[in-house]
Amino acid sequence: MNVRRSISTSAVAGAAVLGLVSLSACSGASTGAEKDKDGKLDVVASFYPLQFLAEQIGGDKVSVSTLTRPGVEPHDLELKPRQIAGLQDAGFILYLKGLQPAVDQAVAQAKVKNTVDAATLTSLEAHGADEKDTAHEDGAHAEESPEAHDDHGAHEGEAHAEESHAGEDHAGEAHAAESEEPGGHDHDHEGGDPHVWLDPVKYAEVAKGVGAGLAKADPDNSAAYEKNTDELVKKLGALDTAFRDGLKNTATRTFITSHTAFGHLAERYGLDQEGIAGLDPESEPSPARIKELQEIARKEKVTTVFFETLASDRTARTLAKDTGLKTDVLDPLEGITERSKGADYLEVMRANLAALQKALGAK
Numbered sequence: 002m003n004v005r006r007s008i009s010t011s012a013v014a015g016a017a018v019l020g021l022v023s024l025s026a027c028s029g030a031s032t033g034a035e036k037d038k039d040g041k042l043d044v045v046a047s048f049y050p051l052q053f054l055a056e057q058i059g060g061d062k063v064s065v066s067t068l069t070r071p072g073v074e075p076h077d078l079e080l081k082p083r084q085i086a087g088l089q090d091a092g093f094i095l096y097l098k099g100l101q102p103a104v105d106q107a108v109a110q111a112k113v114k115n116t117v118d119a120a121t122l123t124s125l126e127a128h129g130a131d132e133k134d135t136a137h138e139d140g141a142h143a144e145e146s147p148e149a150h151d152d153h154g155a156h157e158g159e160a161h162a163e164e165s166h167a168g169e170d171h172a173g174e175a176h177a178a179e180s181e182e183p184g185g186h187d188h189d190h191e192g193g194d195p196h197v198w199l200d201p202v203k204y205a206e207v208a209k210g211v212g213a214g215l216a217k218a219d220p221d222n223s224a225a226y227e228k229n230t231d232e233l234v235k236k237l238g239a240l241d242t243a244f245r246d247g248l249k250n251t252a253t254r255t256f257i258t259s260h261t262a263f264g265h266l267a268e269r270y271g272l273d274q275e276g277i278a279g280l281d282p283e284s285e286p287s288p289a290r291i292k293e294l295q296e297i298a299r300k301e302k303v304t305t306v307f308f309e310t311l312a313s314d315r316t317a318r319t320l321a322k323d324t325g326l327k328t329d330v331l332d333p334l335e336g337i338t339e340r341s342k343g344a345d346y347l348e349v350m351r352a353n354l355a356a357l358q359k360a361l362g363a364k
Contacts, residue, residue, distance in 0.1 A: 034092035034218040037064050043087060047096035048075040049336045051119055051196035053296050053346045054211045055095055058229045060220040063093075063215070067106060074311045075160045075335045080102050085290045088113065093218045095119060095211060100195040115218035122210030123203040125193030128264025128274070129294045198334060199263035201241040201350070205234045240350055244270055247354050252362030255301035257294060257326075259317040262333035272361075273301070277316055286316065295324050305360035307331035310340045329356050 010348045041064040044054035058300040080103050086113035097119045147256040197203040212230030216223035230340045261276030268316045277286050308314035321328045332349050342352035
């Protein structure tokens with residue numbers, strides 16, 4: 002859908018690196034999946050959405066730590082020397098290349114054998130000004146059925162998570178296997194929006210790949226990882242259905258948010274995201290952009306300006322005040338804090354759905 006905001010230069014530069022799931026051994030890499038004193042696989046996740054996947058899929062077979070502390074804006078993360086050094090001892094690293102440059106660099110240096118780049122497990126579309134001419138209009142995606150998007154081989158990322166009910170094979174296993182070959186999934190990240198976890202369908206694809214990666218790193222517990230993956234994918238399928246049904250009929254399809262993080266979600270459910278800032282939540286909008294947003298708000302009957310929990314809400318509140326709009330939280334789920342409207346990913350996403358329904362005038 003339309004997102005009339007150019008992606009920031011720094012975000013594009015960070016996302017421009019091509020990468021595969023690094024499940025194959027690197028020269029000088031550690032020799033195997035490290036386990037802690039309790040015999041659990043030592044998993045390091047770069048930030049909360051990947052930590053949630055590791056915990057849900059790994060269950061009691063893993064010990065999960067995160068590089069991004071609760072309350073820290075992940076885009077701006079700077080790692081301490083001990084964190085960088087500690088990565089070499091990890092049994093499994095899960096990160097998303099292009100989102101956190103400091104993490105990308107540290108992971109490359111660590112050369113841990115079992116390393117998964119979540120960005121290679123699904124597709125990263127561009128969500129910026131260049132999409133104006135090609136974006137689907139009038140909520141086309143919201144009306145399409147899950148079965149219309151099951152071509153994983155084409156990497157469109159459109160296969161709905163509820164396919165798991167039919168006992169489909171794990172797509173993530175194919176991703177993981179192919180990544181070991183030079184001709185594996187060579188995703189073009191240039192201009193790609195890394196916020197794939199805000200689309201439950203894409204997040205389910207990533208979950209399948211994570212499950213396959215954990216099973217490869219720790220084959221003795223592969224059955225547990227497969228079972229946990231199936232259970233999580235079913236929950237994400239239910240979440241997708243809730244969004245699809247809950248946002249099918251609304252008074253407006255346009256929402257304004259401080260951080261252009263919801264492009265994948267907007268694309269999935271036939272909405273138009275209008276970002277005050279780009280993919281970098283700390284970037285400042287130009288006066289021309291503010292004026293444009295005011296005009297869009299009037300034309301599209303926008304009622305609410307959304308802000309988030311981990312970044313400044315100053316610009317969003319100023320825009321809302323000047324335009325006579327309400328404000329509310331739409332959480333990009335980059336971390337869980339006491340301000341979050343839920344204890345985990347699933348709860349906060351349902352709070353996001355409720356906020357969108359209210360702002361868009363769901364019927």
